[in-house]
Amino acid sequence: MSTAEFILFWLFAALTCGGAIAVCVSQNVVRMAFSLVLTLGSTAVLFLLLGADFVGATQLLVYVGGTLVLIVFGVMLTATGPFTRIKSSAADGILSGLIGVVFLFIVASTVTSVDWDGGEGVAHKIAFGTHGKAVESGFNPTQQGNTTRQLGLSFLSLRPDRDLNLGAQPASSKVPNTAPVVPGAPATGMPGVTSPSEPKLSTGYLLPFEIVSVHLLVVLVGAAYLARTKRRTKS
């Protein structure tokens, strides 16, 4: 964990939170859109910091490049005049803010009350490998390389990250209790559990992938149908 990383994290964490708050606070749609761009972009950077390079890239491409453009078009198409404001009442804001704060407090307290290291700081070690040789069951880009190929394989129902984790096998035997037992998924990934003679393959995401593809197509058609210009008969 380099210092740069540290700085980058805090910088973009601040940007993310600030953008999100700005979206909430701003009364101008365009400004909100701009703040949203900031927030989403910063989130993408946070993804990258977490080692999810393909997801971060997708976030930038799809969200910032696609969805937000879409939203800006929506703003443009629905704006009755330049810089239109539809003001919400202050009472609404105060009430919502109050609820938000309470919500945030609850979530934050919940998050902080969880001991992610399982009492032995495991998560921490897994995450950044500060205690010598890293023993991980989470995804470690430093060991696995970039995620693009693995994600693509998982969409083809191949899980080399679990089933072909050759390098991790001997290492894992050294640390007997590595991670909290997650039913199903760890069974294959757990070293020593799986017999080499009869490897059990993890499931991939081919079917969901196909479904999402068709889903996108349907949504495309549906959106086009919904948004097609219909002159209102009243006018």
Place this chain on the structure above:
Amino acid sequence: MQAIGPNPFLFIGAVLFVCGVVCMTTKRNGIGVLMGVELVLNGANLNFITFSRFTPLGLDGQVFSLFVIVLAAAEAAVALAIALNFYNNHLTIDVDRGDDLHG
């Protein structure tokens, strides 16, 4: 220098989520509501990625987040189409005007 654990990321995710909810409740502009939804989804995404990194969830978390992004895009497209229709019918984008189904 202390390594950054999952808590800060989760906190940021919570902030995004809460901001999204607040955005949905306060914005009378339909597009603003849409943005709030995007914020909520992003908060959730950030959680997925965080757990993907720090728990045995592994690559699955990233796969889920990818699905979420795709669905968010689809949702945005449909929601925008709906918003446009709403605008066509009410000549405004104010969601408070869309109370035709009030009791």
Place this chain on the structure above:
Amino acid sequence: MDSLGNTLANLLTIAWLLPLFGFVVQILFALKWWGRKSKTGAYLAIFCIGAGFVCSSTAFYKWDTQAGHLVFKEAKPAATAEVAAPESEPTAEASDEHHHKKSSGKQTVFSGTFYQLAQFGDLKISLDYYIDSLTLAMFVMVTLIATCIHIFATGYMSEELVEDYVDHQVHTHDGGHFHRPGRFYRFFSYLSLFCFAMLGLVIAGNIFQVFIFWELVGICSYLLIGFYIERHSASTAANKAFIVNRVGDFGFIIGLMILWTSFGTFNFADQHAADHSVKPGLFSMVTRDDHGEFAKTSGGKDVVLTTQQDGHGAWQAPPESSPRKTIAYTLLIVAGLGVFGGCVGKSAQFPLQTWLPDAMEGPTPVSALVHSATMVAAGVYLAGRFYPMFTPEVLLTIAYVGCITAFVAATIAIVATDIKKVLAYSTISQLGYMMLGLGVGGWAAGLFHLITHAFFKSLMFLCSGSVIAGCHHEQEMPKMGGLLRKMPITALTMLVGVIAIAGLAIPGVYLKFWWYIPYLSINSDHGYVLSFSGFHSKDAILATALGYTKLNPLHFLLFLIPLLTAGITSFYMFRLWFYTFLGKPRDQHLHDHVHESPWVMTAPLLVLAFFAAFCALGGEHGNLFQTLSHSEPSHVEHGFDGSQSHTVSLPDSHSLHVKPAEGGASTHDVAGRSALLAAFIGMVISYLIYAKRVVNPDDIKRQAASVHAFLANKWGFDDLYDVMFVKPAHVVAKFAAAIDKFVFDEILHTFVRMGIAVSKWDRKFDEGVIDGIVNLMGNSTHSLALSLRNVQTGKIRQYVTFIAVSVVTLFVLLFALYPKG
């Protein structure tokens, strides 16, 4: 003889049932087939009754040629009454089970059963026939008169041949006249029904059958009197006739009950069972000995019924040792009085005479047929038919009732001004004569008068009908006058009737011409008068009455009053004729519009006038009287000496004609001459007052105002009955109504009020509790929905807020309830 009985029964049955057929066809189909404007129904009725007349005449002819040998024999003017009368053949008893010819004395009777209706123990209720010369004479008379009247009525009732008949005597509330459909066909169907009932009454072979048809003619009378039912007077008169008749019929029913209990049979004639045993009929059970005495028990209180036949077939009382049927003598009197009570009602005798004048509200042909010639004569007919059952005491009652009736009605007729009312009172008076004749022992005389009266009274009623039709329904004689020239046929035929009823005659004139016509041939070489029918019959009655008073001087009024009445009759009948047809027109406007009636109305008048004039030709030696006397009960002919049994004596019908040895006129001649004198006096007075106007009748009226008022008030009978019966009935009715209203109604009302109270309480319970629960549920649901409705604002942002708040709340609750998981 058996074949003769069958033939007679068949012919008379056809004559009897044809009108029924006509009635059924008319009442069911006339309107559908021919409509209101068609006379076809009337023609059918005429055909039925006309065919009945032909059948009856044929039967009469058959009977006479084969059994009677009285009328249709070779015209021999020199035959004497003594020779002619008892000529029935002493043949053997009929062996046929259906027919029985009784040859005791002069009688020839055929009887049998049509159909047995029911049997109660020994008592059989059946439809029988009983045919003797009286039946046949009645059949011919009824069918002939009915045919004439039917034909007359086709003309008289032709106003009814419309779809919309306007009754000028009925006023509606708005002052207009009453409109209704014409009822021509209905009139004739009623007439047919009446003919059927009347003929059934005549042919009936038992007293119960008589009663059935008695009531049937009663209902026909009711229907016909009330033919113009919309007129208040007509409906009231119909009710009055029916109710008054009920009084008489009550007596009739009492008589029937006594007969049933004591005699066990209703049959007049003997009945032959299949095993050749003979069951005695009513007449056979009360035979008299040669002195006219009933067979009585040793105590003399009870009459022994003669239920055993001796070797010659004559009925006699069983010996004292064997079981005998007896009837208390008093009970026999009561039975006779009861049956006579029915006759009093039907024949309008004192004291039930009040309904007949009111019955003139019916159409005039009805008055002619029903209320003068036939139905009212049915009472006389029954009295004659039932004659063997009457004890001398009953006969005395009959005589007095008839006498009083004759006198009272005649006096009222003097002051009556309505032409039909005069004739109605005259009818009552003449019916009284008939009853008197029967009562004093002149069986044949009374029924003789019945036949002759039927002809001349129906003639006069039809004449009055012709006058009324000609005068456009004006019935008041004071408005007529001088109609002789306007309606000559009516006037002259009426004159025939008037002479007939008045009993005028020209003594000592022979009419040899008539001898060559078979029916009218005369069996007498006696001093014989030129006269119309009424003279002879009235003569016969008065002669019998005189003979009666000679035997029973105590009852001298029974001759004097009828004699006086004969004079009064002559007076008021000529008054009617003079009033109507002579003198100057008193209502010029009416007079100008008078016209003679068409031939359908005058032709029957001529036919009836012929019979009214000549049916009784020959008097008591004539064919009609001899035919009737052929059926005379055996004990009547020789009279009855009641001096030993402290009852009245009856005269011997033959002795009336015998001139006393010491010289002078016979009883018959004395009576005839006095009656003729009385009639002439009456006519002359009438002529002087009403034709010559020697004295102004109005002056007389003023002089004797109280008498006139008394007579015009009909001797106050109506008022008397009003006070005696109607008013008390009203009082009782009011009392009953009050009981009903204040007691029964109150009880009912109490129940009803209780019911209402319960219902009200029930309603409150329903509305308050049951409905309250249901409404509460509904209302609460509704209000809940109303309040929840406000939550559904339709605002998305609010929903999101709710979700957020809910999540927060959930978390808070979760942490609060499970603090450390």
